[in-house]
Amino acid sequence: MTAAGFALPPEVEAARQHSLDQLHLAGTPPEERFARITRMARMVFGVPASSVNLIDADRQWFKQLDGLELGAHNPRREAVCQATIARAYTAPAEPALVLEDAAAVPEFAELPTVGGDGGIRFYAGYPLFGPGGHAVGTFCLYDTVPRSLDDAQLATFRELAGWAQRELESADDLERAAIVQRRLLPQPLGDLPGYRVCATCLPAHAVGGDFYDHYRDGAGLAFTLADVMGKGLGAAILTAGVRSALRGASRAVHRVGADGDLGAVVDAVAAQLTDDLTSTDTFVTLFHARLDPASGTVRYVDAGHGLTVLTRAGGESVVLTGGGLPLGIAEDEHWVAQSVRLEPGDTLTVASDGLLELLDPLGGAHTVAEFARLHPDPQRLCAAVRELAERFPPLDDATVIAVRREPV
Structure with missing residues (x-):
């Protein structure tokens, strides 16, 4: 399967990439401030894995990955999160993407990370936004068995995503402050x-x-x-x-x-x-x-x-x-x-x-x-x-x- 079904217009993708670049976070090491969120998510929801991701033109970067042994990044075309990024633009009123069983959804069933032994079955993703309001990443929950979220759990999921969002905004504020301070020298x-x-x-x-x-x-x-x-x-x-x-x-x-x-x-x-x-x-x-x-x-x-x-x-x-x-x-x-x-x-x-x-x-x-x-x-x-x-x-x-x- 390719990412064609979740592609964004070129001008939107260019603006989104620029927003991501402004954060200066893609490719940087994991940080404890994000690890606190993913650890909390695993404990609250009882899921085996949670992550904070950054999505550029071709890759999904794991800014923080808790519970899975993967590399620093995956191809974007193989990531369920590409759909969450697209949903931020196609369904902005409710951007959360919850898949109770991703292997049962044709759009995702053929992804190499979905299904199979130890693969993703349950997925919940929420877009994270950079400067200018463009979706630059996701906060996610994963499970290897199908499951669902009730209304209270969904509200908690949104709150944890909001925490991750505030951390991204904090990083942006600090980077801007650092630029100003360097220019004052x-x-x-x-x-x-x-x-x-x-x-x-x-x-x-x-x-x-x-x-x-x-x-x-x-x-x-x-x-x-x-x-x-x-x-x-x-x-x-x-x-x-x-x-x-x-x-x-x-x-x-x-x-x-x-x-x-x-x-x-x-x-x-x-x-x-x-x-x-x-x-x-x-x-x-x-x-x-x-x-x-x-x-x-x-x-x-x-x-x-x-x-x-x-x-x-x-x-x-x-x-x-x-x-x-x-x-x-x-x-x-x-x-x-x-x-x-x-x-x-x-x-x-x-x-x-x-x-x-x-x-x-x-x-x-x-x-x-x-x-x-x-x-x-x-x-x-x-x-x-x-x-x-x-x-x-x-x-x-x-x-x-x-x-x-x-x-x-």
């Missing part, structure tokens, strides 16, 4: 004569509470690394606010000619964010600096961050400390700028505490200072951080900025 600086700069931000989840920023500030270079307490979407929302407030305050202080008073910049940001940080019980550690390229002088404020290392050309490491509290701890706190000079061959490395998490699997003896000493070149340091994250998936957001003054 600055573009590479390009040419900065006499210096090399590299930065990377690796969220532990789809979105994170770390951010870095760098931009030209008159004749100088402003750069920042901040870490909002927490992870995930809540921290990411606050991160965007911190970034915006810091850029605005920095440029405002520069415009009024306050000689780049970084302490005043951080004071202004803290005052602007006090209500938000207090109401959300959140604090922010922050390293904000301005480099004068001509002299190599870096003026900086360390607001409870404490993970900045100056690696001298000869290999000596100096950990910079600021003494200031994180933003959001005390309303009357004021921050004072300090300074350090980058000589030719020196590298300044600023890291979030997520880098410490990545270094710990290497034996615990590796510190940020040692890591920076082993990787004085900014590009190689960022590459090494990414390699670590691939080997040991981070439990916390890991962010690094490295600024090197080139040897003469």
Whole structure:
């Protein structure tokens, strides 16, 4: 049997495929949030198998499959779910497809997954929808013997399908948030004569509470690394606010000619964010600096961050400390700028505490200072951080900025 009887118009199929692509889930590994649904379904209905599937042009992907030993995907033409997808468009008022005995229905009896020893006899499928309202997948129950669902069971089946639908929507929201957060990171600086700069931000989840920023500030270079307490979407929302407030305050202080008073910049940001940080019980550690390229002088404020290392050309490491509290701890706190000079061959490395998490699997003896000493070149340091994250998936957001003054 082929899928011809369940084919959709080309324009609908194209829109449906685009909706699926927007989710960025097809071909990804199973997830516990979907496994909770399929386990619950098997327990409630007493069926041997349940699944959450994604259907592209040619395949049925098992985002979560509980109770059957199959591969990651099946050909779409062999899947009963192709009919459930079609039903979302042909019978939208009642899109659930329930087959009490699929082997007794001619349209399905010849499918290789139906009938036979251990094959599907009972099937219940409900379409799942992606952005734009197009059917992109299914939530399903399977049994190897014929059976039926009464009205109460059918209502429960719809509720579990609604749970799966909410998880898909959550994935879409997170992906969109992740795209926005990535786009808020600055573009590479390009040419900065006499210096090399590299930065990377690796969220532990789809979105994170770390951010870095760098931009030209008159004749100088402003750069920042901040870490909002927490992870995930809540921290990411606050991160965007911190970034915006810091850029605005920095440029405002520069415009009024306050000689780049970084302490005043951080004071202004803290005052602007006090209500938000207090109401959300959140604090922010922050390293904000301005480099004068001509002299190599870096003026900086360390607001409870404490993970900045100056690696001298000869290999000596100096950990910079600021003494200031994180933003959001005390309303009357004021921050004072300090300074350090980058000589030719020196590298300044600023890291979030997520880098410490990545270094710990290497034996615990590796510190940020040692890591920076082993990787004085900014590009190689960022590459090494990414390699670590691939080997040991981070439990916390890991962010690094490295600024090197080139040897003469």
